[in-house]
Amino acid sequence: MNHRLKKLITNWRVIILLVFIVISLVAIHPSLGKGVAIRTVLSDSSAGIAGIPQPKPNTQPVSRERIVSINNAQINNVNDYYNYVSALPLNRTIQVKTTQRIYKLTTREKFETVELNETEEKIITENAEKNITVNGTIKTINETITKTIVVPKTKQVSLGVEDIGLKVFDAPATNIRKGLDLQGGTRVLLQPEVKLNSYDISVLLDNMKERLNVYGLSDLVIREANDLPPPLGTGNQYIVVEIAGATEDEVKDLLAKQGKFEAKIGNKTVFRGGQDIVYVARSANEAGIDPNSGCGPTGNQWACRFRFSITLTQDAAQRQADSTKDLSVVYDPTTKRSDYLSDKIQFYLDDKLVDELNIGSDLKGQPATQIAISGSGVGNNQQEAIYNSLENMKRMQTILITGSLPVKLDIVKTDSISPVLGEGFVNNAILMSLLAILSVAVVLAIRYRKLIIAIPILVTMLSEVIILLGVAAFIGWNIDLAAIAGILVVIGTGVDDQIVITDETLKGEASNVYNWKEKVRRAFVIIMLAYATVVVAMIPLIFAGAGLLKGFAITTIIGVTIGVFITRPAYSSFVEIMLK
């Protein structure tokens, strides 16, 4: 027996299986991380001001920043967190200890501005040009005029303590990303009113991402989904928006809001997205790294400049001229040039400042409809600098287009899963899978009357699931209910194949006629044929039906592939060594 065991663990097929299991466990990274993980940080909140960074969506679940304690009180779960935070008084400074560092937050008062029925007088000052005649010549001077205007009275109403602006969830125990239906959240399927080409779709997706990021929502998925192309299907286009931890109403409100883009100089709106910007150049020869200034080293870094042009309406151009004509040209001592005006142009997305740019001095007072927009990006080397400046450019273009979303989007499907149900589903799915696997082992033990057959099949099934989950964790694949259904298929076909291997090699008259290699080959003929049919049967689902069953199809394909190429060979080696 010892000899066989030694032979088993030195068998290369078994070694490959073991290696895969180990890699998978590393990828899954089971951990006992305490605390609550940060999902989003609202930008204009106590937490945002204290410098708690917005988590990046591609961070592995286990490596997410977690809150461990607040004011030395342990935070073990979401309930602890909300109980503690909701009881905080006004202007209290708290210490939030996370896995990264310690932040100091101060709670603030929440106000609401209410417009009253009364009006009040307000005195404002304005600069105006005035022509005066001095000694027969006309001179233009700037004059400050004081005006009195009537505005409605407003009042600040306190709404108590403002939330510190964090959205949290229980610390994930593994790197397996739970799909929406297992962790709670909302998925919305949107359909553009008219069919868009791939370019427009990508513009639209960028726009939506940019807008939702403005709201501090980073834990989200926005992607395109399609029906089968004609003549097979309708070829309908959809956009899927998935936001974890958000309710149906929150997501719908957000999507219903028309993206509003405004560019302001001083406090005056110069142009708005949609109506004032006629055209934003995005093609390669109209937008890109500025060929005149290009890239160059600055200190120990590289910097590149990008440029692209936009076209404004006459009205917007005139407004631009009006608001720049009184600005002064600023002399920059470092460049020894006077390139820019004293005020910047500021870009607001849904009333939040998202970016600002210097205004070229040549634009002062000029109603130009064609405006060049430039900016820069830095990086550790030239390539990085080029990449970053192009990214910055893309973002700027995206912002400028917002508000003129190419089409209206209809909500065709909403799917909101309560986190309570989701949590139950996970535990239940694990219980279900374990009991199902166990019951299979019992049936096999009865059929073969040998534990040495039933137990290895059980082990093979479990290792298949582990490797499948490892692959999912590695490639960032979401495990949702559809994927669990896929895992069930994988277990099912796995058992079938293991039975075929067992019967082909150990049973029947064939055992005396053929050598071992031939018997294994014969088993694999059946297995490969069954494998091929399952894979081809799943392929249409990847492309059909708005991709709603894509998770099921892909999980199944990955799973049966792992089975056929990794676990089946190992099992057949096991049978050969231990039972021959």
Added chain:
Amino acid sequence: MDEQAGIQQNKPHNIEPKRNWKQALFHIYDKKYKQLLIIPFLILLFSLSQIAYQYHTTGDFIIRDVSLKGGVTITIPLQKEVNVDNVQKQILQHFPGHDVIVRSLRSTGTSVGIIVEADIDGNSKDQVQSLLAATGNSIGIDLTKVHYGIEIVGSSLGASFFKESLIALAVAFLFMGLVIFIYFRTFVPSIAVIIAAFSDIVFALAMVNIMGVRIGTAGIAAFLMLIGYSVDTDILLTVRVLKRREGTVMDRIISSIKTGMTETMTAMVAILVAMFVTQSEVIRQIMIILFVGLIADIFNTWIQNSGLLRIYIEKKAKKGIII
């Protein structure tokens, strides 16, 4: 008339003159395979007529749930037991003429929540709100204070999704058939595998119709899974019978039954366990369809497919080709 081909193959099994019921059954299975073929084909005919009847009476050949026809599904976690029939009646009063179904969500026999399905217009906020209100009233809880789940499907999406799924199912079936044809390269055995898989799916469809199971997106996935499981046993049988040389044809069939029935039994037991334990309607729907399909797979593989295979072998034998 079928004796001619059978004689040399079946001799070893007829040594004992006295027969117990097991041997009698075996005798029928061995000798009367052509007559036995009537059973699966009658069942196929019955299944097809059920589906035709369903189509004739409802205009649809399955009972679609809201995910395939549009509407609203609300899932409410609930510890207490409620009378779902009463809840359904109460909600229906607010939505006359609509299709409202209330079911309880169960796991290991205990109620963990209820599911309300209604084919109302999901795009109308008022309708959705009043459904929520009616549901909350009838089960006596304030839904604004509970984490419920809600799924809203526009009717056009439901319809297009249904169409898409059917196409995907058809294409999957076609691909599966192609793989079978490419491997076996003979018409009758390949078509026998395909007919068997087809019969499984049609039987499962007819049975879920009779049981009144509503099919949603998960159901479509289940039918695809069924294609896979169904051909597993058919492939096993066909490969063993056509590509193997040891023993008689009947020996090879019997050995296939042993392996194949082990496969089916493990699957069925696992499905029953999953059906009992799960608290997800999605998983339960998949399991029901698979279970019914696997029952069909037993007679469609071991009577229909094996019968067709034996006729094929017999024809070949007449031409002097012994398999």
